[in-house]
Amino acid sequence: MLHVDLDQFIAAVEVLRRPELAGRPVIVGGHGDPNERAVVSTASYEARALGVGSGMPLRIAARKVPEAVILPVDHEAYMEASDAVMATLRSQPGATVQVLGWDEAFVGVETEDPEAYARSLQAAVLARTRLHCSVGIGDTLVRAKNATDFGKPAGIFRLTKENWLDVMGERPTKELWGVGNRISARLAALGITTVSGLAAADPLSLVPEFGPKMGPWYAQLGRGDGTAVVDDTPWTARGHSRETTFQQDLTEASQVDDAVRQLTAQVLEDVAAEGRPVTGLTLKVRYAPFVTKTHAKKIPETSDPEIVLARALDLAAAIEPDRPVRLLGLRAEMAMPDDARKGHTPTRSGW
DNA sequence: TCTGGGGTCCTAGGACCC
DNA sequence: TCTGGGGTCCTAGGACCC
Numbered sequence: 001m002l003h004v005d006l007d008q009f010i011a012a013v014e015v016l017r018r019p020e021l022a023g024r025p026v027i028v029g030g031h032g033d034p035n036e037r038a039v040v041s042t043a044s045y046e047a048r049a050l051g052v053g054s055g056m057p058l059r060i061a062a063r064k065v066p067e068a069v070i071l072p073v074d075h076e077a078y079m080e081a082s083d084a085v086m087a088t089l090r091s092q093p094g095a096t097v098q099v100l101g102w103d104e105a106f107v108g109v110e111t112e113d114p115e116a117y118a119r120s121l122q123a124a125v126l127a128r129t130r131l132h133c134s135v136g137i138g139d140t141l142v143r144a145k146n147a148t149d150f151g152k153p154a155g156i157f158r159l160t161k162e163n164w165l166d167v168m169g170e171r172p173t174k175e176l177w178g179v180g181n182r183i184s185a186r187l188a189a190l191g192i193t194t195v196s197g198l199a200a201a202d203p204l205s206l207v208p209e210f211g212p213k214m215g216p217w218y219a220q221l222g223r224g225d226g227t228a229v230v231d232d233t234p235w236t237a238r239g240h241s242r243e244t245t246f247q248q249d250l251t252e253a254s255q256v257d258d259a260v261r262q263l264t265a266q267v268l269e270d271v272a273a274e275g276r277p278v279t280g281l282t283l284k285v286r287y288a289p290f291v292t293k294t295h296a297k298k299i300p301e302t303s304d305p306e307i308v309l310a311r312a313l314d315l316a317a318a319i320e321p322d323r324p325v326r327l328l329g330l331r332a333e334m335a336m337p338d339d340a341r342k343g344h345t346p347t348r349s350g351w
Numbered sequence: 352t353c354t355g356g357g358g359t360c361c362t363a364g365g366a367c368c369c
Numbered sequence: 370t371c372t373g374g375g376g377t378c379c380t381a382g383g384a385c386c387c
Binding site: 041054100102103177178179180181182183280282292293295296297298 | 385
Binding site for chain 2: 029030037038039040041055056057058059060063064073101210211212213214237238239240241242243244245289290327329331
């Protein structure tokens with residue numbers, strides 16, 4: 001199968017509508033104001049070369065690259081571009097498309113010449129959207145996904161059982177899809193620092209540290225093994241959430257109360273659009289500077305906004321008074337339809 | 352340097368039941 | 370008096386992804 005990833009997607013969409021920005025360091029994040037509490041969504045390759053990456057506080061990015069053009073996030077524009085890309089992928093002969101996010105998808109296809117298929121796919125996306133993408137070819141989802149990085153930008157790379165360890169073996173475990181900073185550090189504590197080290201590990205030996213499911217799963221990741229099935233079943237969201245970081249920490253109970261009401265209204269908008277009842281709520285609180293707590297509660301199925309609000313306010317009663325609140329988030333879980341897809345390879349949204 | 356917003360899944364531990 | 374073994378459900382929190 002193939003894994004398709006748009007190159008610097010958000011920055012590329014912005015440059016398309018402002019051609020004069022081509023070749024300049026472009027940073028997209030927040031409302032485009034480097035003084036606000038926000039982070040970088042995407043940086044152009046020019047900005048990345050100067051040390052800016054996604055997730056970095058906007059303030060820091062602006063300090064690092066004073067000459068950068070900083071733009072606000074424009075969800076609608078990216079959604080539109082994303083829809084055009086995905087439609088193009090779906091229109092390819094024999095393609096099964098599993099969307100992973102705004103700028104990423106797996107494409108399942110039977111072909112004698114995957115490289116040629118990948119090239120024609122890149123050409124189709126470029127013709128339709130003027131956007132460049134990189135393509136990974138693999139015999140499992142994990143290998144295809146990892147292969148894409150070696151194709152960037154605008155290239156193609158193939159990763160299979162045959163060359164997996166040659167290419168990936170000496171690389172740090174963190175480069176694997178599903179291994180982040182924390183897990184790689186815990187693996188290192190077990191003496192496992194590279195992909196080949198993880199591939200050689202006995203799956204059962206990882207159970208004491210990571211549990212019965214995740215332990216063997218990490219060993220499998222190290223080998224690049226896993227499912228080879230591209231699943232295009234439409235994804236059904238399990239819940240919806242909204243969160244807000246306050247530019248000034250909240251110190252009054254009435255401010256917190258107002259914020260909870262506002263969040264609830266926003267979440268209920270998203271939930272109402274799905275037409276499924278709410279079955280649970282989770283309130284997330286970040287006290288300044290960076291202590292996060294969550295409070296969860298199952299509730300009897302309801303579609304009544306008044307009841308949801310009342311339960312949200314119940315949860316909010318657990319917020320400690322006299323501690324400045326920097327962030328509030330509310331997530332509503334929804335009843336799942338019987339035919340909804342559940343499984344091991346979730347389609348994630350976001351970017 | 353000071354940390355967004357939207358998602359998903361897994362695990363631990365306690366409560367409760369038989 | 371001190372205590373089994375198995376199961377489910379719930380909350381809190383950790384980790385990961387884009």
